[in-house]
């Protein structure tokens with residue numbers, strides 16, 4: 001019985017991709033915060049949207065420090081960078097590839113930047129931790145800090161969030177050596193000279209490999225802690241201040257990447273896809289392939305034939321017919337085909353099939369005016385069963401031909 005193939009050609013509507021930067025995502029009221037990672041080795045961001053999708057794009061250069069904040073007060077947090085080598089901040093108001101839309105000098109080498117809404121006007125601005133002293137600004141510029149105070153000890157990691165849900169962000173510090181985090185809800189209570197932390201909440205966080213972040217993971221208006229742990233690269237997010245067990249865990253990214261958190265708004269739209277039939281009428285087709293730069297499509301049938309689709313038509317007669325050499329029962333048949341990367345000049349291609357005896361063969365052919373001619377067997381492997389024989393074959397970027405074989409098959413896979 002002939003199976004009917006419908007060759008489906010996937011048309012990506014690229015308009016969305018060509019339309020330039022994604023417009024600022026719409027704010028989602030009461031939406032939970034999401035997490036992201038920045039690869040400081042190459043300046044690439046990886047943001048995780050509520051539907052689980054990752055959005056990856058380049059913004060920044062190696063060595064930059066990532067920040068997320070709502071710089072334009074529209075409810076959506078977007079990317080920013082602190083470039084320690086120059087002391088500059090670079091802000092964008094959309095989460096996509098591009099350059100900074102606003103930049104200004106901020107801080108000196110060794111400062112650790114943070115972002116937050118210190119005055120409760122729904123606009124995020126910046127701050128830095130210098131040793132054990134914080135400097136926070138309520139405007140996005142180089143002006144003198146509006147608030148400064150001491151918290152923690154040199155070497156602490158700063159974080160920011162609205163831990164009591166009053167609409168104003170405050171800061172905390174995480175001390176990796178003791179795995180302790182100190183949260184503060186009233187910045188005016190903090191001393192103008194250094195000392196031990198004066199914290200409203202102190203808790204043990206977990207993991208000497210942890211970087212602490214804060215966010216509203218459950219959308220209730222209160223920010224709570226989360227950690228990004230590097231081994232393995234995992235976010236562990238808690239919805240209360242104080243419980244040692246995470247409520248949500250995400251594993252993605254790489255250990256050296258730097259975590260961020262914020263309200264990312266609606267995810268960017270997916271490209272629209274459509275399907276259209278290119279050709280049909282084939283018998284158990286397994287593969288469509290073509291030589292490099294060749295507009296024809298070569299359709300490989302399990303029974304041993306290779307047919308050509310050219311300009312939308314199936315050419316009469318097969319390009320190659322190995323039906324008499326191939327056993328095509330069970331999972332056997334003509335299972336793979338690969339054109340030599342230099343087929344345009346040497347006319348070589350390769351086929352992978354199970355022969356009449358049921359054993360695997362990879363055979364080199366040379367195309368020519370009289371049709372393809374076998375040059376020789378490249379690989380011969382005996383097969384103990386009629387299933388799990390393989391067999392995709394493909395040239396790698398290294399110019400080598402890779403052959404995929406199965407585990408020998410048989411009931412219960414006794415050979416593999």
Ligand SMILES: [Ca+2]
Pocket residue numbers: 069070071072073074075076077078093
């Ligand atoms: Ca914004």
Ligand SMILES: [Ca+2]
Pocket residue numbers: 116117118119120121122123124125138
């Ligand atoms: Ca503000």
Ligand SMILES: [Ca+2]
Pocket residue numbers: 161162163164165166167168169170185
């Ligand atoms: Ca607060």
Ligand SMILES: [Ca+2]
Pocket residue numbers: 215216217218219220221222223224239
């Ligand atoms: Ca919350």
